[in-house]
Amino acid sequence: MDRIMNSTAFAVAAAVLSFAAPAWSQGDTSLTIALPAEPADIDGCNTTVTGIGVIVKENIVETLTTLDPDDSTVQPRLATAWEDLGDGTWRVSLRENVTFHDGAPFNAEAVAFAIDRLTSDAIACRDRTKIANVELTTTVVDEHTIDIHAEPAQILMPTLLSFIGAVSPNTPADEISRAPVGTGPFRFESWDSEGIAVTRNADYWGEEPAATDALYVFRPESALRAAMVELGEADIAHDIAPQDATTEMDHAFLNGETTRLRMVMEPPLDDLRVRKAFNLAFDRNALIGSILSDRAELATQFILPKIDGHNPDLEPWPYDPEQAKALLEEARADGVPVDKELRLVGRIGFFPNQEEMLQVMQQMWSQVGLNVRLEMMESAEWLKLVNKPYPEDREAMLIQEQHDNNNGDASFTMRFRFHSDGRQSEFSIPEVDKLIEDAEAATGEERTRLFQEANRVISEEIVPSVYMYHMISYMRVSPEISYEPNSLSLIQLELADVTFD
C-alpha cells in the first residue's frame, strides 16, 4: 500500500510543482522568517512578551528609547533627549517629523495616549510588568516635548522609556489589537493562515531598510524551520535546536536567558551544606559542547555580565564530588534528612534538550548520594509552584527557571527573586533586603557596587540556587541575506538590520 502511495505521491507532486508558489519566488528583497510559535496578539503594549516583541518591536511599533544589545546603554529612538527634572519628573524631547502608519502625527499627545493606554486598567497591557508599582502621569509641554512623572521616582526612567511603545492614537484604548499601528520602518499588512505580513513604510523617518516586506510564518518543529532556510522557503529560522545547527548558515548568540535551579529551602535544603553539595556535585562543563552549545557560559548569578550589578568576581562552582559527599556526610551526621527524595521540577519548553540536561544532572547527583526525581511540567502547573503565596506544607524541591534580564539593570531581577517581599523569593534575610533596597535607591557606581555585593552574598553565603548557564540560541540565516544576531535577537529582531548581498 505504501508503495502505491509513494508512487502516487511522486506523480501528484510532479503535476503540482509547476503551480506551487514557494516563498523564494517573492522577489529579492522579501523576507520570510520562520518563528516557533504564533503569538496570541501583536499589540504594541505587549512587546516584552515572547513571540510578540520579535515581530512588533522597532519594526512596527517603535519605543521612545532602545537599549544597546551589547552593553545595555540607553539609546535615543523616538525620544531624542531626556532630562531628570527632579521630583520624579523627566522631560522628554520627541523626534520631529514623524507620522504613524495611519497618518496621525507623532507628538506629545500621541505619547501621552500611548502611556495612558499602557497603564489603563481597561486593558491588561503586559508591558506594565516592567513599570510595576509605578504611577506614570504625563504633561504635554509642547508639540514635541512631554513631561513624564513617576510616583515613586524612577532613577531608571530612560530605561523604562524603552518599554513604552508609541502606538497610534487611533488604536482602541479598551482592547488588545491584532493590527498594530506605529511609526516603525514596517507597517502591519495582514494576519491570516499564511502568517503575519508586514511591508516597508515608505514614509519612515529614518534610514530606509533594505527589505521591502516580510512574512512571519510559524513552525514549531526546529528541524522544519531549519530545513525551510536550507530549501529557500525562509530567510531566517529563529531559535533552532543545537542539533539542527549544523551548517555555516547557523549563528549562535547569547540570548540573554539564564537558567538556574531554585531550591525551596525546606529540609534538607534548609541546610547550607546540602545546597552546596548540589552545586559541587554538578559538573557544569560536561554539558557544554554536548547537550548544550559549546558557546554557553557558566552562570554565577542570575544576570548576564552586561547587566549593571553583575559581580565579575564570582567564580563558578568547581566540580568536586568528594567535597560534596563530605558535606553531605557532615549534614547527615547532624540529623539532616539528606536521603530524602527531592522533586526536580522542569517546565516544558524552556529550551531544546532541556529534559536531557536535567536527566544528566539527576545522574550526577545520584552519584554523590543525592536522591532527585525529575518531573517535567506543563507551564500552568509549573506556575502553581513558583509564585507566592506558597502553600503551608511546602516541601523541599528544585525548580528549574529561566530568566532574561535584557534591561541593563540588576533591579529588574533582584527584588522579585531575592527580597523578602519578592513574589518568587525563597528566603527572608534582612541583610539582603537592605542591600537590594539601598541599591535600588542609589545611582552610578554605588548602585553597581551594592547590587554586586548583594549578588556576592546570595551566591556565596546563601546559595539559594544551582546556577547553570547563560544560554545560547541558534538562528539559521540564509546566505542570500546578511544578518548578525545579537543578544536581543530572541525578543527583538529588527528587519532594518537585514541587508541583501
Added chain:
Amino acid sequence: MTYYLTKRTLWSAVSLFGLVVFVFFMARLTGSPVDLYLPIDAPESLREDFERIHGFDLPLWQQFVDFLGGLLTFDFGQSLRQGVPALELVLRAMPTTLLLALYSIGLALIVAIVTGALAAWRPNSIFDRIATLLSLLGASLPNFWVAIVGVLIFAVTLRWVPTSGTGSVAQWILPVFVLAIRPAGLLVQVARSSMISALSSAYVKTAQAKGAAPARIIFIHALRNAMLPVITVAGDQAAGIINGAVIVETIFGFPGVGKLLIDSIMFRDFAVVQAGVMVTAVAIFILNFTIDIVYAVLDPRTRGH
C-alpha cells in the same frame, strides 16, 4: 424518516448541551489562566485588572449563568488570547480542518477500496499478504514520526514538495498523505474483509451465472455491498481528524481547529475551548448524519427507518 431525523437532532442537542456544560466546568478545574497570560513578574494590579476584564473575578455560578446566556445567542465570549469572538476564531479554522479530513479520508478510501478489493479477490495470495502487512504497518506508525520523516524525505532530500504552509496546492500534499496513512491502513483491512464476505455471497453467484466479468463482479456487485463497514470506519477516522489533527496541523503550520483547540487548552482560553468543542461536535454530528445518508444511498435496505 422525519420522526427519525427530529428525534436524532433533539438527542444531539441534548448531548451538545451536556457537552458544553461538562467542558465549562472541567476546563475550569485546570486552573486559572492569569499566570499563563501575564509575565511571571507581573504586578498584582495587572493581575487584578486582567481578572476583572475577563470576568474571572466573578463567582463560578455567575460565570456559568453568563455563559449560558451567551449560548442563547451563539455568543461564546471573547478569546482570552486573541481578543476576538471565540466562535469566529473557531469558524475561521474549521474549513482547513474539514478539507484536511476530506482529502485525507478520500485518499485513504481510494487506496483502501482498490487494495482491499484486489486483496480480497484472491485471499492469502502474495499480494494479499503484502497488502495486509503494509496496511498493519500503516496503522501502527506514529503520526508525528511520519510527518517529520515525510518532510525530511520528500521536502528536504527529494525536494518534491514544500515543507509546510497552506498557500499552494503542493503544500497540502504532505499533510494529506501523512493524515491518510493510518486511516488507509485500517480501511484496507476493513475493505478486504468485507469484500471477502461480499464476494462469497449469493448474488455474486447470480452475477456469474449471468456471465458478468470479474471486474464487474468486484467493482459493481460486491463493492457497493462491501462499502457499508468501510464507510463506518472512514467516518470514525474522519471524526478523529476533525477532533484533532493536532500534530499534523502544528508541524505543517496548518491553522486548523485541532491546533487552535490544543493551544486554547494549554493557554486556558476557555471561551475558545468551549466554542471549539461545540463546533467540532456539531461538525461530527453533521458528518455522522452524512454517513447515514451515504448509507441510505448505498444500501436501500437502510432507508425508511
Added chain:
Amino acid sequence: MNSAVLPGEAARRRPRPTKWAMLALLRRDKFALAAAVFLVVVVLAALVGPPLLGGIGIDMDLMARNAPPFEPDRGFWHILGSDALGRPILARIIIAARPTLLIAAAAVLLSMVVGVLLGLIAGYKGGIVGDVIMRLTDIVMSFPSLLLALVVLYIFGPAITNVIIVLAITRVPVYLRTTRAEVLEIRSRMFVVAAEVTGASVFRTVSRHILPMVVPTIATLMTIEFAFVMLAEASLSFLGLGVQAPDFTWGVMVAEGRSYLATAWWLSFWPGVFIALVTMSLNLLSNWLRIATDPVQRWRLEREVASDE
C-alpha cells in the same frame, strides 16, 4: 449447495481443542507463529530484562551521545545506536518494554471492561438507560482528550495510573459502540431466544450466549486499540501529561527522538519499529485466535496446512 463435508467425516475430528492442539494450530499459521514468538520474547524481555541489564541503558555517557547504529566497536548493546545521552537504545527498548506494555494493556483492559459492560447494557436493555449511555458516550467522544488529561493531572497529579485512566476513558466509547451494535444483532438470534424461553436469567443469557459471540470482535478491536493507546500515550508524554522520567516508554522514546530526526534518525526509529511490530503481531495473533477459538471456523487453519504443503 451441499455441505463440503459429510457428517461422518466431521465426526472423526477431535472434539475439543486441548492446549497442545491449539499450539499445533498455531504452528500451522506461520505469520501467527512468528507473531507469537515475537510477543513472547518481548514479554520475557520486559519481565527479566531490567534486572539483568543493571545500569546499562540508564547510565549516561555523553561521549557516546547519538552514536549511530551498527558500530560493533561500541559493544553489543549499542548495536541499535545510542540516544542523546549516550545510553544504548537496545537496552532502553528492553527497559521501556515493561511500562509500555503495562500502560497499554491496563488502559486497553480498563476501557474494554467498562466499554463492553456499558455496551452490553445499552444493547441488551436499550430503552432510556441505553439512550442515556449512548448520549454520555457522545459527550465523551467529543470531549478533547487533552483537556481530560489536564483535568485528571490537575486533580490527581502526574502518575502512571492517571495516564492509564485518561487513556482508558477516552477509548471507552469505541468498545461501547461496537459492543452495543453487536449485541443488538446477536440478541435477536434464535439460540438467544431459545435460552430466554427456557427461562435463562439475563445474566446467563448475556454471559453465556451473547458475550462469547462479541468476544472475537472485541479481541480484534483490542489489538488495534493497543497500538493506538501506545501512540496516544506518547503524545501525552510529549506534552508533559504522560509518563514522566525516569520512567519511559517506547512512545516517549519516539517522542524524545523526534527533535533528532534530522540528525540521528535511529533515536525514534527503533522504538517506532517496536511499536509497529508489537501492533502487527497482536493483530496477526488476534486474527488467528479468532479463527482458532471458533469451532465453526477452526477448520480453516487446518485447510491452511493443505494449501501450504
Added chain:
Amino acid sequence: MSETLLEVRDLSVEFRSSRGITRAVQNVSWSVAPGETLAILGESGSGKSVSANAVMGLIDSPPGHITSGTAMYGGRDLLQLSGAQRRGINGKSISMIFQDPLAHLNPVYPVGWQIEETLRIHGVSSGEARKRALELLEQVKLPNARQRLGDYPHQFSGGQRQRIMIAMAVALRPDLLIADEPTTALDVTVQARILDLLKELQRESGMGMVLITHDLGVVAQVADRVVVMKDGQVVEGGAVGDVFRRPAHPYTRKLLSAVPGQEPFRHVEQKPEVLVEAKGLVKEYLLASNPFKVGATPTTRALDDVSFKLHAGETLGIVGESGSGKTTLARTLLRLTQPTAGEIAYKGTNVFSLRGRALREFRRKLQVVFQDPTASLNPRMSIHEIVSEPWAIHAGVLPRAEWRAGVEDLLVQVGLKPEHADRYPHQFSGGQRQRIAIARALALQPEIILCDEAVSALDVSVQAQVIALLKELQKKHGLAYIFIAHDLPLVRDFADRVLVMCKGKLVEEGTTEEIFARPKDPYTVELINASPHPDPERLDRHEIA
C-alpha cells in the same frame, strides 16, 4: 426426444480439504432435450446441485476440482471453456435461478437495473434493455411492473422475487434454464403459481429446463424425466411416471414412502384437561408514521381475535402461509411479546401475570423447537453444554453430577449417540441438529413442546424420522404439541386438531379429518389444492384447477 440440448457424461467433482477429499458427484450422467424438463431429485448432501453448478462454471476452485467428465452443449464441452467463452454462454444460452431469491438478488440495485444488466452484459443497448426489462417483468406477471422497476429486492415478497429472478434468467431467451430449488422457500400457493409460470414460459419458448429439487411433489407436477441422486451418484433415472409408479431402487422407494400425507387420520381420545387457553388474542403493530401528526396511528393486526384451547397430550396443528400471523402467535405463546389484547392462560393462570417462581415453572413446562436448528443452537457451545443448559438454568431439576448421564440418555432418546455430546453443532447434519434441539427441549420434562416449523427445513426422509420421533416421545412422556407449519401434508399426518390461519385470523378449526376431508373455508380449500402431490396422475387435475 430425438435431439439433445445438453449432455453431461461421467462427471466427477471432488472437494479437497485437510479433512480429506469429498467426492461430491461421481460419474454422473444426464441429458436434457429442448422443451423437456429434467428433474434432479435428491436430498441435501446428495450432490444434486453440483453437476448443474459445474455446467455453469460456478464451482469455486479450490477447493472444488472437476476430475472427469464432459458437458457437451452445441458441440462444445462446457467444462473446457475459458472464462470469456463461459461468460458468453452464461445468462445468454444457459441461465440459472436459485433457491433463495432474496440472497441471490443484489440488495443494493433496483430490480429493473439487475434485469437490464443481464441484457447489457450480452450486448443489448441500454435503451433497448430498459424496454425489455419492463416487458419481461410483465411477462412473469409482476403486478404494477412499470412502477416497480426502480424498487429494490427487499421491497418484494418471496414469490415476486422469484418472478424477478425468472425474468432475469429468461431475458435472452436461453436454450436451457437451470432452476436450483426454485420454490423451496415459498408458500405452497405461491409455489404452485411459480411452477405454472415456468411451465408456461417453457411452452412459449421451447427451452429445456433442469429442475433441481428435493420435493417429490414438485417433480411429479412439472418434470418429464427425473434422475434420483444419493451420495453423489445417480441411483435411478427415467420418465417421471415410470419412476414414481415402479421405483427400481430401494432409495427411491424409501423416498416415496416418506412423503407425508399418506397416513390415515389420527383419532386420539381428547383428554379433558386444558393446558393452554388463548382468549381473544390481538396483536397490533404500529406502522411507521409521523409522531407529530394528530389522529389515529395506523396499525396492522398480526393477530386478530385468536382463541383456542390446547388439551393435555394432544397435537394441535396450526397452519398458515407467511404473513398469516403464526409466528406472532408462537412468540406470544412463548411470552416473548405482549399481546395488545386478550390473554393466554396456562392451567387457568394468565401467563403474562406470572412472576418469579411461577414464571420459571411455566418456562419449564413449555419448551420450544424452532425451525432453523443451525440458528437455534449456539455455535460456540458443545452439545453437552447445549443440552444440559436447561438444568443449569433450572437449578434442582438434576444434580450436576448426573448431567453427563442425563445428556447421553437424552441423545440416545432422540436417536443420537452418547459420544456426540462432545461435538459442536456445525459437525452435525440438519436433521441431527434438530434432534439435538428436541433433546434440549426434553431436558426439563415439559408438558408442552411448541414446534415452530420444526421440520420445514429438513429433507423428506429426515422429516419423516423426526415426526416419528416426536410421536414416539409423545407416547412415552404424554407430551402435548403445538405444531406450527406451512406444510399441510405434514400436519395431516401428525396433528389431532388443526387451526388454519390467514392474515392474523383463525379461519377454520377442526379435527384433522374435518379440515382435510371436508374443508369449509375457501382459503383452506386453496391451500390443500395448491400443495403438490407426488402422484403424476394428479398433475392434470391440478392444472385444470
